[in-house]
Amino acid sequence: MTIQEWFAMQHELDRYIEKEHGLQGEDLFEKKVLALLVEIGELANETRSFKFWSKKPPAPHEDILEEFVDGIHFILSLGLELGFSDREYSLVSQEANEDLNRSFLKIYRLINDFRQSKDAMDFEELFRQYIILGQTLGFTLYEVQEAYKKKNEVNFKRQQNGY
DSSP states (O other): OOHHHHHHHHHHHHHHHHHHTTOTTOOOHHHHHHHHHHHHHHHHHHHTTTOTTOOOOOOOHHHHHHHHHHHHHHHHHHHHHTTOTTSOOOOOOOOOOOOHHHHHHHHHHHHHHHHHHOOHHHHHHHHHHHHHHHHHTTOOHHHHHHHHHHHHHHHHHHHHTTO
16 A cells, blocks of 8 residues: 555545535644644553553553554645645655654654644654654554554544544
8 A cells, every 4th residue: 555545545534524514625734733633642642651650551552553543644634735645755764763752752743843834844754753653653564554444444434424
């Protein structure tokens, strides 16, 4: 599955949501940024990486993967919002994985940088670092792709059922 296929799937979902909710032509960039920040927080919460005060273990691998993929949906949606879907992206990295908490903080910073600049290079760096975060969490690209497809279907069904 290519990045362009991810964008195409996300485009379909975004257009469906916009039509169903009467949002055609509305600037949703800021709402999507906030939604992405919330999803990153939910992901961090499931990993429990920052909860030094708790002995409770992280959520199951599948639950963390689902939360991770929710972030992919909003990153792709933001790229579509700014017309970045036709570009070639190099998301594969040999970069060493960081401490998980530092990775989350880096993602938050990159989201804010991208929000300010709306620049394609900042978008690519955010997307690349998010994939690295997924690797840090133990996900393969194949796992992420399959989980994205599955969650995309779930999101369509939710919309069709009045979510």
